[in-house]
Each structure stands twice: as C-alpha cells, then as structure tokens.
C-alpha cells in the first residue's frame with residue numbers, strides 16, 4: 466500500500482501548523498499590499514490544471530486533510546479519491562518516476578520529462594462542479610504561494626492573470642516572502658527521517674486509494 470507509514474508517524478503536526486500560520490500570514494500581508502493587482506478568487510481554477518511536484522510534507526498534509534474530509538463529508542472525500550485514482554490510471558504509463566510508489570525520479574533528465582508531463586491534468590482535489598478546492602486548508606505550499614510575486618532561482622514569478630499592466634517596480638514592491646527562516650526544510654527533513662519515505666510526488670498519487 467502506498468504511504469502506509471504516514472498514519473503511524475509521530476511527526477509533530479504542530480510544526481506544520483506553525484508553517485501554515487507563517488505562510489498564510491505572509492499571504493494576507495501581500496494580498497493587502499497588492500490590492501487590485503492580485504485577482505485570485507474562488508472559482509478561478511487555472512492554477513489547478515497541470516500536475517506539479519509536491520514534497521512529502523505537502524503529501525502528509527493533504528492525506529491528513531482528506532482523512533478529515535472523510536469524517537465530515539464522506540461522499541466528497543470518496544469523489545476526491547475516485548478522481549485521484551482515475552488520474553493515476555491515466556498518468557501512470559508516462560509517469561517520470563516509480564508509478565508503484567508515486568515517487569518522481571530525480572535528476573536533469575527526469576526534470577525535463579516532468580516539464581512536459583500532465584500539463585492538462587486537473588487536480589483531483591478540485592471539485593469540477595463548484596470550482597472549489599476540497600482540501601483548501603491542507604493545500605500544498607505551491608498552491609499557497611501561487612499568484613503573488615514569489616522569488617525562485619528563475620527570478621520573481623507571478624501568476625499570468627495577476628499584476629497585468631503592473632511595472633517591474635510595482636511587482637517587486639509586492640514580493641511575498643512565504644517562509645523566511647525556511648521552517649519547511651527542517652520539517653521536511655524530520656518527516657522524511659521519521660517515515661523513511663523520501664522524494665517528491667504529485668497530488669494524484671498522494672490521494673489515490
């Protein structure tokens with residue numbers, strides 16, 4: 466069974482709650498500073514299309530969120546699982562990793578393969594009828610910081626729907642620093658040590674039955 470270890474892990478969720486608090490407060494701050502430039506709203510789902518890699522901490526949080534949804538709304542949770550299972554079936558043949566474990570291969574070649582992989586695949590957590598995320602509170606870090614200007618090794622990136630017509634200076638003034646002390650890396654290391662599961666995956670593999 467995939468990810469059987471997570472249920473029994475002693476990984477402290479309190480650390481992850483702290484991380485979420487830090488990132489969400491940075492988002493609230495950048496939302497205030499950005500004003501009209503940031504056009505994110507419920508039902509805007511362009512950023513929910515196309516697979517992206519998530520780390521084991523994201524996967525842990527998503528599975529915990531799905532387990533919570535299962536208690537509150539079992540039918541909705543079952544639909545998420547079903548969409549994830551269907552997605553895994555569609556994506557497995559071309560998956561640039563181990564389709565048995567869902568872990569992506571590492572290295573330049575695998576990264577190049579991943580760049581062309583599943584770019585039209587909807588996220589299984591997205592409810593196609595409402596356009597809402599079923600696991601919003603437990604979403605991965607990439608989803609939490611997508612939209613406002615965030616720095617990466619490629620420079621300052623922003624959602625193509627946001628900051629339209631803004632100057633470089635206006636964009637730079639709204640830079641979001643989601644996790645200045647890199648708490649995420651420390652938590653990830655701790656989690657990987659405690660579960661023995663390492664490497665990145667995608668949301669479909671993480672939530673599939």
Ligand code: SF4
Pocket residue numbers: 504505506509510511512513611612613624625626627
């Ligand atoms: S990040 Fe872009 S695509 Fe996603 S909700 Fe915001 S505006 Fe819409």
